[in-house]
Structure formats: C-alpha cells, structure tokens
Amino acid sequence: MGIYDFTVKTNRGVEKSLADYKDKVLLIVNTASKCGFTPQFEGLQKLYDAYKDKGLEILGFPCNQFAAQDPGSNEEIQTFCKLNYGVKFQIFEKGDVRGENAQPLFKYLVAQKKFTGFDESSPMTPILMDALQKNFPEYLKGDDIKWNFTKFLIDRKGNVVARFEPMITPESIAKDIEALL
Amino acid sequence: MVKVYSITQCPWCDKAKKYLTSKGVEFEVRNIEENEDYAKECAQISGDTMVPVITEDGKNFVLGFDKAKIDAMLGI
Numbered sequence: 001m002g003i004y005d006f007t008v009k010t011n012r013g014v015e016k017s018l019a020d021y022k023d024k025v026l027l028i029v030n031t032a033s034k035c036g037f038t039p040q041f042e043g044l045q046k047l048y049d050a051y052k053d054k055g056l057e058i059l060g061f062p063c064n065q066f067a068a069q070d071p072g073s074n075e076e077i078q079t080f081c082k083l084n085y086g087v088k089f090q091i092f093e094k095g096d097v098r099g100e101n102a103q104p105l106f107k108y109l110v111a112q113k114k115f116t117g118f119d120e121s122s123p124m125t126p127i128l129m130d131a132l133q134k135n136f137p138e139y140l141k142g143d144d145i146k147w148n149f150t151k152f153l154i155d156r157k158g159n160v161v162a163r164f165e166p167m168i169t170p171e172s173i174a175k176d177i178e179a180l181l
Numbered sequence: 182m183v184k185v186y187s188i189t190q191c192p193w194c195d196k197a198k199k200y201l202t203s204k205g206v207e208f209e210v211r212n213i214e215e216n217e218d219y220a221k222e223c224a225q226i227s228g229d230t231m232v233p234v235i236t237e238d239g240k241n242f243v244l245g246f247d248k249a250k251i252d253a254m255l256g257i
Contacts, residue, residue, distance in 0.1 A: 011214060064190075079245035081191040083213055083220065083230035094190065 003158045006105045009093040011062075011084070016092075018105070023156050024057045025180045027173075028109065030097040031060040031085070032148035040149045041085045043170030047177065048089045054181045055156070058089035061106070063097045066136075066148050098144035106145060109152045113163035114143040122167035155180045183208040183255065186223040186234040189215070193246045194233040200248060201235075204257050208235075 003026075004019040029044065048058050084091045097106040118125045128147055132139050139146055146165065153162040153176060161180070164173055183201065185208050187194035201208050213220040213232065220230070226242050227234045235251055236242040243250040251257075 012217070013215070079193050079196075079247060080231045080233065081188060081193055083188050083232065086230065 001108065003105075003108070003154055003160065006108065008059075008061075008103070008105060011091045011093055013093065016090075021057055021059075022158070024055050025051075025156055025177060026152075026154040027056065027058045027177065028105075028152045028154065029058065029060050030063045030106070030145055030148060030150055031091070032062070032066065040170055041087055044089070045087045047170050047174060048087070050174070051177055051181060056177060056181065058087075060085075060087065060089060060091045061097060061103070062091065062094040063145075063148070064094065065096055065098060097150075098139070102144070109160060109163075110143045110145065112160035113152060115146065115163075115165075118146075118165050119167050124167040128166065153177065153180070183235065183237050184211055184239075185209070186211045186213050186219060186226070186236075187232045188213060191232060197233040197235060197246045197251070200246070200251065206255060206257065 004017070004022055006018045008016055008018065010016055027044075027047070031041070044058055044060070048056065095103045097103060098110075118128065129140075132146065149166045151164040151168070151170075151173065152160055153164070153173070155161050162173075162176055183206055185194065185198055185201070187198070187210055189212065198208070198210065211219040211222070213223045213230070222239075223232070223234050224230060226236055226239060227244050229244075231244055233246065234242050234244055235254070237255065241254055243254055
C-alpha cells in the first residue's frame, strides 16, 4: 500500500485518486476552520505560488476535530467566511484525521511518519500543550495528528519523507520542499 | 427573492439566515461550495469568494453578517 493507492474526495464531492499526483512533490495538510484565525493558510498559499510551477502540489484536508475555538470569538474582526479560505490549492472534503474514524490516508501518513515531539523552541508549543492538556489530553498520546496544520511532505516517488508539527510554519519548510523539487 | 450565497459549515452564514428568518424575509440559499454556477455568480456580485453575500437584485449586496446593512438594503 502506497500513497498513490488512496482515493479521496474534493470539497465538491469529486473522487480524486492520489495517483493523479505521481511525479509531484506533495504537501498534505490538515486544515482548520474557514472562519477563525488561521494564519497558516497565507503561508501555504505563498509556498504554492512559489513552487507550483516546479512541481509542488498542496492538498488541504479540513477537519473539525480540533475545534477548541468558538467560531464566534472573532466577531469583532470579521463576520464572514471564505470559500476554500481564499487559497488556490486543492481542498478536500471535511473528515476526521485522527482516531478510529480517521480517513485511511491519514492513518497511513501517521504510520509512515510517527510523532517525534513538538519543537520546544517555538512560542506556540507551550500554548498548544496547554490547550491539549485542558481539552484533549488523550490527543497527546500516540502518533495520531495532534492539531491543525500538521504537514506531511511527500517526494516525487510517493515516499513520505517528513512530518512537520503545527508550530512549524509554512515559510520555514520552504528549504525542505526545494530540496525535493 | 432574496438570495444568500453561503458555504457549508459557516457560522456567519447561519447567523445571517436565522436573522432573515426572524425578520420574516423569505430567501433562497445558494451554496457556492457545492455549486460552481453559484460560485461564479457570487464572485461576479461581490468580486470575492467571501460569504455570506446577501442580495435581492444581484447588484446591491451585503457581505458578512452586518444587521444594519442588511436592514438598510432590504428596508426592514
């Protein structure tokens, strides 16, 4: 079983085989709410703009399993949501990315690249650890996805070569992508 | 007929729809995530892919859940 054996559905319900992405470098990301404070979308779109022509594809999988934030909490700032978060790369159907009902693709990804801890130097790490311990202590165990914006990098042959935890920004993995292009 | 362009899982779209219902305004929901034609229409009206977009004539519109602007546009 390899990455190209999986079939997923786009956000418009169209079936898509990952075999269609053979010979591309892939960044697979579990994304968050369409409405909240989701700054990594901008960074991901920048990566896509910079490397799309060289063979990068970004695949976003929305998931509500980490919805600790009330969508209403940004009320003063914005009162709208945005289709596909305003990004141009492919967004897929919403689904679970961890636990028993996780999409098979994500079960495969976490088996290929296990959880090796968070980046201790990131200012986001203590905040995320606190949120996890308070709301989802069981999420800290095992290799499953810990939070929104976990990123898996796949080379042109379909090998899962890296896993980046949520606090690793899109900007900071540009060099890892470049190395595969 | 008032049209509300929206996407699935959009709390602001839900609020806008509830508000219109509470004011007795009949409206048609056009989901731009599920329907590409609606997506094009919405982009023509507002120039973007943000929702909710509320419009009656397809020209004047309110983007986002803004009660005052909705009231003014619809005269309610």
